[in-house]
Amino acid sequence: MLSANQQKRISSLSMKxxxxxxxxxxxxxxxxxxxxxxxxxxxxxxxxxTERWAAANPDxxxxxxxxxxxxxxxxxxxxxxLTTPNQVLLIADMPETLPEPALLRPDICLxxxxxxxxxxxxxxxxxxxxxxxxxxxxxxxxxxxxSPKVIQATMGAFLRVPTTEIxxxxxxxxxxxxxxxxxxxxxxxxxxxNPPEKGILVIGREGRGLSAEAEALxxxxxxxxxxxxxxxxxxxxxxxxxxxxxxxxRNS
Amino acid sequence: MLSANQQKRISSLSMKxxxxxxxxxxxxxxxxxxxxxxxxxxxxxxxxxTERWAAANPDxxxxxxxxxxxxxxxxxxxxxxLTTPNQVLLIADMPETLPEPALLRPDICLxxxxxxxxxxxxxxxxxxxxxxxxxxxxxxxxxxxxSPKVIQATMGAFLRVPTTEIxxxxxxxxxxxxxxxxxxxxxxxxxxxNPPEKGILVIGREGRGLSAEAEALxxxxxxxxxxxxxxxxxxxxxxxxxxxxxxxxRNS
Numbered sequence: 001m002l003s004a005n006q007q008k009r010i011s012s013l014s015m016k017x018x019x020x021x022x023x024x025x026x027x028x029x030x031x032x033x034x035x036x037x038x039x040x041x042x043x044x045x046x047x048x049x050t051e052r053w054a055a056a057n058p059d060x061x062x063x064x065x066x067x068x069x070x071x072x073x074x075x076x077x078x079x080x081x082l083t084t085p086n087q088v089l090l091i092a093d094m095p096e097t098l099p100e101p102a103l104l105r106p107d108i109c110l111x112x113x114x115x116x117x118x119x120x121x122x123x124x125x126x127x128x129x130x131x132x133x134x135x136x137x138x139x140x141x142x143x144x145x146x147s148p149k150v151i152q153a154t155m156g157a158f159l160r161v162p163t164t165e166i167x168x169x170x171x172x173x174x175x176x177x178x179x180x181x182x183x184x185x186x187x188x189x190x191x192x193x194n195p196p197e198k199g200i201l202v203i204g205r206e207g208r209g210l211s212a213e214a215e216a217l218x219x220x221x222x223x224x225x226x227x228x229x230x231x232x233x234x235x236x237x238x239x240x241x242x243x244x245x246x247x248x249x250r251n252s
Numbered sequence: 253m254l255s256a257n258q259q260k261r262i263s264s265l266s267m268k269x270x271x272x273x274x275x276x277x278x279x280x281x282x283x284x285x286x287x288x289x290x291x292x293x294x295x296x297x298x299x300x301x302t303e304r305w306a307a308a309n310p311d312x313x314x315x316x317x318x319x320x321x322x323x324x325x326x327x328x329x330x331x332x333x334l335t336t337p338n339q340v341l342l343i344a345d346m347p348e349t350l351p352e353p354a355l356l357r358p359d360i361c362l363x364x365x366x367x368x369x370x371x372x373x374x375x376x377x378x379x380x381x382x383x384x385x386x387x388x389x390x391x392x393x394x395x396x397x398x399s400p401k402v403i404q405a406t407m408g409a410f411l412r413v414p415t416t417e418i419x420x421x422x423x424x425x426x427x428x429x430x431x432x433x434x435x436x437x438x439x440x441x442x443x444x445x446n447p448p449e450k451g452i453l454v455i456g457r458e459g460r461g462l463s464a465e466a467e468a469l470x471x472x473x474x475x476x477x478x479x480x481x482x483x484x485x486x487x488x489x490x491x492x493x494x495x496x497x498x499x500x501x502r503n504s
Contacts, residue, residue, distance in 0.1 A: 107481075119371065122488075123487075123488045123490075123491055126484050126486075126487060126488060126491070127487065127491060129482060129483050129484035130476075130478055130479070130482045130483075130484040130486075130487055131478075131479045131482055132478075132479030132480065132481030132482040132483075153488075155484065155485065155486070156484070156485070157483070157484055159483075160483040160484075161483075191498075191502040224382075224498060225501070225504075226382055226383075226384075227382070227383045227384030227501055227504055228384065228504070229359075229384030230381060230382045230383055230384040231381050231382075231384075231409070231411075231412040231413075232378050232381035232382040232407065232408070232409055232412075233407065233408070234378075234382075234407070235375075235378060235379065235382055235494060236374075236375045236378060236405075236490060236494075238375075238488060238490065238491050239375055239378070239379060239490050239491055239493075239494035240494070241491075242487065242488075242491035242492070242494050242495050243494050243495055243498040246443075246476060246495040246498070246499070247498070247502075249477070249479055250443040250499075252477075252479055252480070
């Protein structure tokens with residue numbers, strides 16, 4: 001049973017303002033829920049699920065039974081952000097301590113310089129996860145990392161790779177030994193570059209590329225070489241990030 | 253002025269059935285329209301645009317004036333598939349002759365094995381364009397390449413890279429010298445592979461990967477190595493395609 005107050009509060013979490021006020025975010029769908037619930041220590045506020053889902057997943061639900069709310073499919077639909085029918089929705093606590101850049105292991109991290117599309121930011125998070133990067137940092141004008149669509153697109157990467165919002169100059173102050181890298185049209189082909197041990201890989205916004213501020217801070221200008229027969233003007237931001245990350249990790 | 257009949261016909265082009273019946277598709281938005289209209293020989297049926305757009309783009313419009321329909325912003329909204337306000341919409345003819353695989357230049361081509369997300373198929377098309385691949389082939393269960401969302405996501409790649417729907421075994425018969433490649437979890441790291449001169453790079457469906465049929469046909473099993481500290485289960489289909497394509501083109 002979903003009360004009007006619950007519904008109102010959960011629906012408000014689709015807005016950044018309320019996510020930040022309550023320090024909560026939404027995780028949805030059977031696959032993502034299974035991944036979260038298989039971590040018994042995950043800081044979870046509540047589980048909303050249908051009888052069908054609960055009956056099919058007793059083991060996943062067991063450690064969180066005291067946080068469980070049985071809801072009908074139609075109630076779940078009222079609070080879901082998914083376009084496909086859904087059986088389970090979790091309310092999670094945002095990490096209390098944001099990652100201190102200086103405390104990260106010395107390695108490469110990603111920096112999202114104004115990415116607007118939630119799918120692209122989710123793809124970046126997943127790339128950081130696959131290639132073992134130490135964090136995903138976001139410029140203040142990037143889409144909010146805890147929006148339901150971003151969380152959905154991470155496919156669980158948010159469970160493993162820490163994120164926080166920080167201006168690039170502040171990140172550089174915290175990580176003075178990290179080499180700032182990003183893709184431009186006239187840089188060094190990324191497959192000819194020796195990857196640094198400590199680096200910040202900056203990914204520019206869809207349709208615009210790097211901001212002028214970020215480009216001015218680059219210490220290593222990279223290029224994804226276009227084939228002589230190639231015609232495209234650019235690559236999708238997530239695709240470009242994946243290629244750069246794979247190239248920087250090609251020997252590891 | 254948009255007649256009720258025009259509106260009905262154009263709206264029908266958001267469905268594959270009618271795109272195939274009329275052999276027409278929609279191209280929208282100022283950036284894409286500019287790219288199409290700067291090709292005076294492009295097989296275009298009609299241009300629908302607002303007065304504001306027409307006044308700002310006389311040179312683009314000139315070769316197509318006899319195909320131009322002035323419409324109001326509210327009329328354009330009725331036929332637009334974009335979520336953002338739009339000023340221009342084109343109706344284009346589908347290529348009359350589909351690409352004969354055997355007539356392609358001998359090189360690498362992409363094969364979309366059931367990709368469902370229009371954004372991902374558009375990203376694949378853009379990757380094929382950037383890396384100079386000879387074609388984008390689609391399995392019959394792939395999202396329709398001429399759907400408005402796919403065309404939008406190609407950022408113009410549909411102008412340069414031919415596409416057609418074909419079952420993989422039929423493509424192999426037409427291209428018997430091409431090496432069939434695809435990513436699996438236990439393949440050869442893609443950066444250690446010598447790229448073949450003629451190849452078909454098969455990209456599997458989101459969430460499922462390669463179909464069993466496609467995997468059984470692979471002649472070269474590739475892997476995008478996960479970093480020892482990496483946690484993700486998989487990468488986004490478009491991101492994986494970009495990394496594989498970049499790796500196969502890294503020496504060119």
